C-alpha cells in the first residue's frame with residue numbers, strides 16, 4: 703500500500719518536473735529563431751539580401767520566412783546552379799502562400815529564389831545553416847521510484863522542435 707502510494711507520488715513528481723522544464727524551455731532563448739527575409743522590406747525585387755544575410759546567424763531548427771504579395775513572387779528552393787542562373791530545374795520545394803515559413807533542418811547552404819523572373823532582379827537569397835553549439839542536456843534522475851533509474855535526458859534539440867511546432871501553430875492560427 704505504502705509502496706504503491708510512494709511510487710505514484712514519484713511519478714507525479716516526475717511529470718511535474720517534466721511540466722516545469724518544458725515550461726522553462728519554451729520561455730528561455732532556446733526558442734528557434736524565425737528569420738524574416740529582408741526584415742521589413744520583405745521578399746521583393748530591388749533588395750540586396752547580402753546585407754540581410756550577413757546580419758543573421760542561422761542554426762539548425764531555425765525558420766526562414768518569406769513575406770510578399772502572392773501575385774508578385776513565390777519561393778523556390780534550388781541548388782547553387784539554380785541560384786546563380788535563376789533556373790528552377792533543380793527545385794526541391796516551392797511555396798506561394800505569401801507568408802511562408804520554411805524550417806532549416808539541415809546544416810548546409812540553402813538557396814531560395816523567386817520563381818517568376820524576379821530572381822534576375824536580385825530576389826534570391828542564400829543562407830548557410832550552422833549546427834547548434836553542443837547543446838547542454840537537461841538531466842532529471844529519480845531514484846527509488848517505480849520508474850527506477852528513470853533518467854530523463856531531454857536534448858535541447860527536442861525543445862527547439864517543440865518551440866518550432868508551437869511557433870508554427872501560432873502563426874498558422876494567425877496570431878502573428
Ligand SMILES: *[C@@H]1O[C@H](CO)[C@@H](O)[C@H](O)[C@H]1NC(C)=O
Nearest residue numbers: 749750751752753756823824
Ligand atoms: C549586394 O551587396 C554586396 C555587399 O554590399 C555586394 O558585394 C554585392 O555586389 C551586391 N549585390 C548586388 C546584386 O547588387
Ligand SMILES: *[C@@H]1O[C@H](CO)[C@@H](O)[C@H](O)[C@H]1NC(C)=O
Nearest residue numbers: 740741753754755756757758
Ligand atoms: C542588424 O541587426 C540588428 C539587430 O537585429 C539591427 O538593429 C540592425 O538594424 C541590422 N542591420 C541591418 C543592416 O540590417
Ligand SMILES: *[C@@H]1O[C@H](CO)[C@@H](O)[C@H](O)[C@H]1NC(C)=O
Nearest residue numbers: 782783784785786787788789
Ligand atoms: C549556370 O551558371 C554557371 C555559373 O554559376 C555557369 O557556369 C553555367 O554555364 C550556367 N548554366 C546554364 C545552363 O546557364
Ligand SMILES: *[C@@H]1O[C@H](CO)[C@@H](O)[C@H](O)[C@H]1NC(C)=O
Nearest residue numbers: 780781782783784791792793
Ligand atoms: C543543380 O541541379 C541541376 C538539375 O538537377 C544539375 O544539373 C546541376 O548540376 C545541379 N548543380 C549543383 C551545383 O549541384
Ligand SMILES: *[C@@H]1O[C@H](CO)[C@@H](O)[C@H](O)[C@H]1NC(C)=O
Nearest residue numbers: 778790793794795796797817
Ligand atoms: C511545386 O511543388 C509541388 C509539390 O509541392 C509540385 O507538385 C509542383 O510541380 C512544384 N512546382 C514547380 C513549378 O516545380
Ligand SMILES: *[C@@H]1O[C@H](CO)[C@@H](O)[C@H](O)[C@H]1NC(C)=O
Nearest residue numbers: 705708844845846847850851
Ligand atoms: C530507497 O529508499 C529506501 C527506504 O525507503 C532506502 O533504504 C534506500 O537507501 C533508498 N535508495 C536510494 C537509492 O535512495
